[in-house]
Amino acid sequence: MVFYLQVASRARNELIDITGQVTELVKKSGVSSGVCHLFSLHTTGAITVNEGADPAVRADIARFLATLVPVDAPFSHGEGNSDAHVKTSLVGPSETVIIEGGRLLLGTWQAIFFCEFDGPRTRKIAVRITADE
Numbered sequence: 001m002v003f004y005l006q007v008a009s010r011a012r013n014e015l016i017d018i019t020g021q022v023t024e025l026v027k028k029s030g031v032s033s034g035v036c037h038l039f040s041l042h043t044t045g046a047i048t049v050n051e052g053a054d055p056a057v058r059a060d061i062a063r064f065l066a067t068l069v070p071v072d073a074p075f076s077h078g079e080g081n082s083d084a085h086v087k088t089s090l091v092g093p094s095e096t097v098i099i100e101g102g103r104l105l106l107g108t109w110q111a112i113f114f115c116e117f118d119g120p121r122t123r124k125i126a127v128r129i130t131a132d133e
Contacts, residue, residue, distance in 0.1 A: 001029055003127045009119035013066055013087075015048075015058040018125070019111040022097075023104060025127050032102045034131040039094040041126055044084035044118035046091035052111025065090070065117075084117035091115050099129070 003025045007016055018038075026036055038047050051057040065087050075082030095112065098105040106112075114125060 001129055005125040007114045007123045009116035009121055012119050013062045014116040015113040017052055017111050018114050022112055029129040031099055031129050031131045034099045036097045036099055037128040039126045041124045044081055044088055045123050046088045046093055046115040047095045048091050048113050049095055049110050051109045053109045081118045087117040
């Protein structure tokens, strides 16, 4: 079963916690054991799992990626968002999380983030929830 999440970013580079939204979709699906696949439908937005307790971690990731791939690097792509394409390739457009007991199997400090690299924008994430056979 496929669901779609909409995420609205407020900044050019931002990690947005979508764990709550994904948790609600898992509950809605009724799947008690299986997997939850998340896929960004954008070439300048990624998905990652990382620490959700300390917002400094999100800021550190965004800041490090901005340093690693600066917006003003000498890119050939003429739209002014080449850094966002590179960051998305580095982080990746998807994640898979195990579902067990009707819940996402995340560690104590883990959260799911949509990584915005070319915002602010409204983004769409495909979420496929698959039950074990």
